[in-house]
Amino acid sequence: MPGRECREDRPAATGGLAVFGILGDPNFFSTFSRLCKILSERYPSIQYGTEPGISSITAFAAASSVSLNTSFVVSDGQEPDSRILLKVRNPREKAADLKKEGFSEIVLVERMYFPDMKIYRNEDLPEKSDYMSIMFARR
Numbered sequence: 001m002p003g004r005e006c007r008e009d010r011p012a013a014t015g016g017l018a019v020f021g022i023l024g025d026p027n028f029f030s031t032f033s034r035l036c037k038i039l040s041e042r043y044p045s046i047q048y049g050t051e052p053g054i055s056s057i058t059a060f061a062a063a064s065s066v067s068l069n070t071s072f073v074v075s076d077g078q079e080p081d082s083r084i085l086l087k088v089r090n091p092r093e094k095a096a097d098l099k100k101e102g103f104s105e106i107v108l109v110e111r112m113y114f115p116d117m118k119i120y121r122n123e124d125l126p127e128k129s130d131y132m133s134i135m136f137a138r139r
Contacts, residue, residue, distance in 0.1 A: 002086075003010060014043065014045070015022075018118050020032075020035075023070060024056060024096060025053075025055050026050045027050055027067075028055065028056070029076055032050075036048060036050065038075060041045050050091070051124070052113070057074065061132060070132055081139045082103075082136065082137060083098070083103070083136070083137045084134060084135070084136055084139040085134070085135040085137070086129055086133075086134055087132075088108065088127060088129055088133045088135040089128060089131065089133075090127070090128060090129075091120070091125040091127075091128075091129045091133070091135060092106045092125050092126070092127050094135060095125055095135070095137070096139045102139050103137040103138060104138070104139065105122065105136075105137065105138040106122050106135065106136070106137050107119065107120070107122075107126065107136040108120040108121075108122050108125055108126075108133060108134070108136075109130045109133065109134050109136075110130040110132065110133045111130055111133075112132070112134065113134050114132075120128070
């Protein structure tokens with residue numbers, strides 16, 4: 001805050017609730033991810049999270065009236081080291097294929113933000129999954 005001294009050893013979040021507002025996507029090509037890493041290293045007792053909003057990709061599609069109904073690649077100009085797959089019905093089978101391609105970290109989220117949401121990681125993957133599922137794979 002302007003006019004207030006901010007002391008390194010006493011961040012606002014240790015005494016209550018702090019909110020950090022940003023423009024853009026917090027976990028998508030963002031400095032926010034680095035901030036979270038620093039927070040967890042320096043202040044492991046502080047709990048933090050991200051609330052979903054409208055992603056830049058879907059905002060672009062709406063603003064430009066471009067329909068995104070087929071697969072596409074999003075990149076910052078470098079070779080992608082991760083993939084996101086939608087509507088994964090056979091996650092174990094898909095993960096086995098991805099591992100053959102050199103991917104090692106696999107995360108599956110079923111029914112994201114529904115009351116019955118489930119998150120699976122690596123070897124925990126179910127044989128079948130809900131139509132409303134997203135799989136993330138990183139090399």
